[in-house]
Amino acid sequence: MDFITALKRERLVAIVRGSDADASFRTVMTLAESGVPLIEVSLSGTDPLRVIERARAELGPDACLGAGTVLTEDDAHRATAAGANLVVTPGLGLAVDTAVRQGLPVLAGVLTPTDVIAATAAGATALKIFPASAVGGPSYLKALRGPFPHLPFVPVGGVDARAAASYLTLGAVAVGVGSPLIGDAADGGDLDALRKRAAEFRSVCS
Template identity: 75%
Template sequence: MDFSAALRAERLLAIVRGRDPEASFRTVMALAEEGVSLIEVSLSGADALRVIGRAREELGDAAWLGAGTVLSADDARRAAEAGANLIVTPGLGSALEESVRQGLPVLAGVLTPSEVIAADAAGAAALKLFPASVGGCAYLQSLLGPFPELPFVPVGGVDAEAARAYLAAGAVAVGVGAPLIGDAADGGELDGLRKRTAEFQAACDA
């Protein structure tokens, strides 16, 4: 299954950003065990490349394991070397260009119509509407007017209720960080993460 198809099928991208590398790794593995098949590890977290590498060894080649907060071409190269097979950027630039050159799918950060056009022209596989909380569902629907066929993934401030609303409004998937992960990637317990995961999966299946 390619990334675009996986987004449409799964509808939930989990975003892990933690201060504790071991806890971040455990969080990735717990998400995978609970059936989350699209997982992003933000490079702004502690020792993120090592977390990605360890998770890749455990999950195998077929798993969708992304690197997030990829800001530069060098970030993109190092993420790919660590085992990421998906690149997520907060905006446009050399990270998008280098990832496309390597043949990696990119979830590219956009906010304005001009950025949507530029990201699509550059070869982005999907469009990360970020920060989605700025305009909410109404803004997403406004963008879908001129761009009805493009795959938007709202990210930023997405709780379970917002996830339902964005998907109903036409998003192909949602990206969720803190409302899903909580403190798990900082050393918190995993039972709460598992419960929240079930809640978000239910919201995204609705």
């Protein structure tokens, strides 16, 4: 999987974090069926490795299915064993190093210029600005791209449809979206409402 090419094409990463494993699985499948192919299942949800295993079995070997909130070396190994072919972290550390050694694409969490330099040196594929909403939102992305104009930034955290449009206009390669897209679907909520939100975000990110 060429993750950078996929990011540039889709411009949207869906983040699934649910309290109900069956509902989380249904959410992943609904997103894929709704034309949102870049999906991250957070390890901070309920039984996330099982969700990844089930989704991988249904989506096949080529689908981009990530594990998010990967914190440790063990997390990275377990996520890979479950079928994840993308590792997403909230920050830097052993999880990034382990995934890079495994040859997996890594969306590594960064916040400061120092983080950006360290993540790039560590071999991160793309840079997740997190939590983007806490540091000025789109204006912070604009400032960060001053010294790093060519790096692939993916703002995450509090990204609704309006913010997504702003980030993309200002040069983000893609956005990562959790609750504004997922809503309560991963907790057993309305999948039809999820489909409508997916269509809205796809329109914004197209």
